[in-house]
Amino acid sequence: MKTKITELLGCQYPVIQGGMAWVAEHTLASAVSNAGGVGLIAGGSAPIDYLREQIRLCKEETDKPFGVNIMLMSPNADDLAQLVIEEGVKVVTTGAGNPAKYIPAWKEAGVKVIPVIPSVALAKRMERAGADAVVAEGTESGGHIGENTTMCLVPQVVDALEIPVIAAGGIADGRGVAASFMLGAEGVQIGTRFLASEECQIHQTFKDLILKAKDTDSIVTGRYTGHPCRNIKTKFSRKLANGEKDGSLTPDEFEEITLGSLRKAVQDGNIEEGSFLCGAIAGMINDIKPCETIIREIMEQAEKLLKI
Ligand code: TUI
Numbered sequence: 389m390k391t392k393i394t395e396l397l398g399c400q401y402p403v404i405q406g407g408m409a410w411v412a413e414h415t416l417a418s419a420v421s422n423a424g425g426v427g428l429i430a431g432g433s434a435p436i437d438y439l440r441e442q443i444r445l446c447k448e449e450t451d452k453p454f455g456v457n458i459m460l461m462s463p464n465a466d467d468l469a470q471l472v473i474e475e476g477v478k479v480v481t482t483g484a485g486n487p488a489k490y491i492p493a494w495k496e497a498g499v500k501v502i503p504v505i506p507s508v509a510l511a512k513r514m515e516r517a518g519a520d521a522v523v524a525e526g527t528e529s530g531g532h533i534g535e536n537t538t539m540c541l542v543p544q545v546v547d548a549l550e551i552p553v554i555a556a557g558g559i560a561d562g563r564g565v566a567a568s569f570m571l572g573a574e575g576v577q578i579g580t581r582f583l584a585s586e587e588c589q590i591h592q593t594f595k596d597l598i599l600k601a602k603d604t605d606s607i608v609t610g611r612y613t614g615h616p617c618r619n620i621k622t623k624f625s626r627k628l629a630n631g632e633k634d635g636s637l638t639p640d641e642f643e644e645i646t647l648g649s650l651r652k653a654v655q656d657g658n659i660e661e662g663s664f665l666c667g668a669i670a671g672m673i674n675d676i677k678p679c680e681t682i683i684r685e686i687m688e689q690a691e692k693l694l695k696i
Contacts, residue, residue, distance in 0.1 A: 399452065403577075403686070407483060408530070409430045410651055410655070413442055416585065419678070420683070421446075427450070429456050429457070431462060435464065439468060443475045455478060456479075456481075457483060458483075460487060473493060473497040487514075492518065501519050506536065523577045524556065529579065529668075532615055539571070543571045557667065559581075562690035563690075566694050580673065584675065591657030603672075609628040609642075613639045613643060623659070628642060649662055650663055
């Protein structure tokens with residue numbers, strides 16, 4: 389399938405992987421890229437030396453384009469912005485902030501710049517700042533989210549911009565891809581589906597939670613901190629949601645008990661203290677497959693629906 393995104397990124401399919409903090413390391417990124425999408429290594433708040441190693445391992449595992457996601461609230465964002473240039477990374481996506489100050493240097497180095505944005509206003513700012521494309525991420529997504537839905541956000545961003553738009557949030561099969569194209573997107577970003585992949589190195593407990601999840605099993609916590617996050621419902625995420633609702637947890641206390649909770653979920657499978665970030669589409673995901681199968685099946689279904 390050829391779109392402006394496959395042309396821009398030099399990939400077979402217009403599918404980029406979500407930059408899931410703690411989750412998206414070299415094994416997953418190289419598997420997605422080798423399957424014809426664009427895999428991403430997530431910067432999260434990881435140390436720079438670790439990320440340099442991740443990028444180098446990914447280069448050994450694939451000769452296809454792959455990227456790095458920079459979480460702009462990370463204290464290491466400046467260093468990672470420089471590292472991607474030094475390491476010749478082809479694609480950067482950003483989240484949780486405005487990357488405008490880094491864009492000139494990335495463009496000069498030939499890096500394709502794709503900010504993830506939750507609103508039309510931010511999308512326009514990113515186009516003016518020189519972005520090559522944007523990911524319009526609906527509130528169905530896992531992790532840190534905005535308020536607008538994929539269905540409403542994507543066509544409004546498409547109408548507002550000249551650069552191509554990648555749809556994200558709630559896409560895990562060919563129907564989601566076909567619907568995204570109908571909304572005017574030129575590509576999709578898929579996150580949660582890849583949590584249930586063979587190459588994804590998260591704790592088995594996390595994968596089991598995704599497989600068991602029903603349509604109603606995700607919950608948004610932390611709206612009152614200014615950083616709302618979608619997670620799987622667990623005793624811990626319900627405790628956070630209740631504490632927020634009844635005032636028994638102050639925003640500071642909330643921040644304190646969630647500090648380190650992503651790592652506890654991903655690496656330790658710690659159900660008592662971990663935040664298992666996932667999208668609202670988790671209820672539709674019932675099996676673990678290799679990334680190559682996931683992408684091939686999704687694209688076959690999408691192409692059939694779109695009759696191309
Ligand atoms: O960034 C994400 N998803 C994430 S980041 C993350 S790690 C984290 N954990 C706790 C709190 C905060 C982060 C987990 N999931 N998605 C892309 C995204 N970007 N969603 C929302 C935004 C966003 C928000 C504000 C982008 C730009 C923005 O700009 C504000 C400004 O500076 O104008």
